[in-house]
Amino acid sequence: MTATARAGSVAARSTDPARTGSGDAIRTEGRTKRFRSGQVAVDRIDLVVPRGSVYGFLGPNGSGKTTTIRMLLGLITPTAGSHSMLGEPMPRAAADVLPRVGALVEGPAFHPHLSGRRNLARLDAADRTSDPRTATTRIGTALERVGLTAAAGKRYRAYSLGMRQRLGIAAALLQPRDLLVLDEPTNGLDPQGTREVRGLVESLAHGGTTVLLSSHLLSEVDQVCTHVGVMHVGRLVSQGTIEDLRTAAVPRVHVRTSRPDDAAAVLRRLGVPAPTVHSGEVVADLGPFEPEALLRELVLADVPVREFRVDTADLEDVFVALTGEGFDVSG
Amino acid sequence: MSAVEAVAPVRATSRPRRVVSTRFLRSELRLVFGRLRNLAVLAVLAGVPILIAVAVRLSSPDSGEGPAFLSSITDNGLFVSLAAMTVVLPLFLPLAVAVVSGDAVAGEANLGTLRYLLTVPVRRSRLLAVKYTAVVAFCFAATLVVGLVGAAIGLALFPAGPVTLLSGTTVGSAEASWRILLCALYIGACMAALGAVGMFVSTLTEYPVAAMASTAVLAVTSQVLDALPQLSAIHPYLLSHWWLAYGDLLRDPMSSTGPLHGLGSAAAYIAVFGALAWARFAGRDVSS
Known part of the structure; x- marks a missing residue:
């Protein structure tokens, strides 16, 4: 995506009246997770993901990104702090908020003996807000968007890593979403697949969906994100628009x-x-x-x-400066 | 992903409406009853009455002692049902229930599908309720499979003459049929209690095999303790103590004391272990 195109899309998004004044898509205050082992995986982070942004959530493996995402989605109980999603307090409003949130958390997970289509049907059936009359169409559309139509009838067991990842993304797209939380969505994808996911994220963002994109790969975030947050050893060490980060370099x-x-x-x-x-x-x-x-x-x-x-130092240097080490080393 | 541009993304606008629906339960039932492993378990259970009926048919009438009701089979084929249920009750049936109930939560946790169900979102209490309903359905299905296959093979290989009950009275086939059905339902209820224990164990671990094995061990331990006369003080509180009380349903007049105690015990186990499962699962960190 060229710089001009990105600027254009940002402008288009910020004038959307539905979004202005409706708060941030995600906002956390002092969210902390201390595991029973005593390890502090996430340490007082104040995440702000503006509506309409594509937020690159960066950090080395083991820096607390996935733990943060699990807390956001209510999968694990935070030790301290508070957070809201789509303007509603979490996890209290989870039943109202989560149907509007599509999530891919720590890789795809499905029943191996069911086909891709059946797996999606199961998730759709579990959703009390989804309309059974449109289920077949929505499942078909989601599979088509990730390029899995041909393999929809195959058992999940027989899927390659890339196909599994795609099915995980399809599950996040079963409903129209206000917010997508994608944890390492291009893991296991080939360069072609990575490009496709990037295109998908861009088209979703154009449609007004806020995207939180976690990654340990700088190149992924650099090209699609409007905002960036950097995690290091459980702390959010930097956060802002990608331009801010560049000038900080x-x-x-x-x-x-x-x-x-x-x-x-x-x-x-x-x-x-x-x-x-x-x-x-x-x-x-x-x-x-x-x-x-x-x-x-x-x-x-x-x-x-x-x-x-x-x-001008590239972002890679900024990240190395922030995290104090090579980007792929776990912190 | 070629069609990315063709499909315009639509933003969700208003707060989504929740509706009451049985879709998730039906999906869960399809998952339990569509799974090859569970079908194999049911097939093994169905094989027991067939084995018994064929063995009795091929042997001489007076081939000695055997499980209860075995000698009555030659009078009335329906007794194959009862004999088979008696045979599977101590081990086969509890094993089958342990497999399905132990897998309930731990299986999803192990696959990682649990986190995706919870972010759909499915409330944790609803997830447990749906999972347990499917476990109960399996308990009754397993018992009824034994009973129905037993009745079918029994009536195919043996006459359907008058049946002599445990108390010596003779009743017709129709009367016997519904009493046997009652027995099967009673055993199903006892298994549902074991299923509640199994589901609680299933919330403790991310390894389904561990949950299955523990549940099976609990069922067997309960029967071992029940067999030690020195422990008679705790016998009435044991999970398996009332399992054999279905014999009372075959007396004339029918005695309901034992079975009612058994149902009370099962209800208590379901309430206690259901509550424990909920207490354990409601606040648990799902990090698999």
């Missing part, structure tokens, strides 16, 4: 030269903090400095500059 200056030590000395003299040298390149945080001024000083100091580059 400190741009860095790269200088390639045959005399890197001299270049570093010049930068240090100017007050640029801690320039580092490796393999003929000097890298430093730009800080408040004008790149033009730095370059002029370097040239005036007779440093032979082969390349001078300022890059």
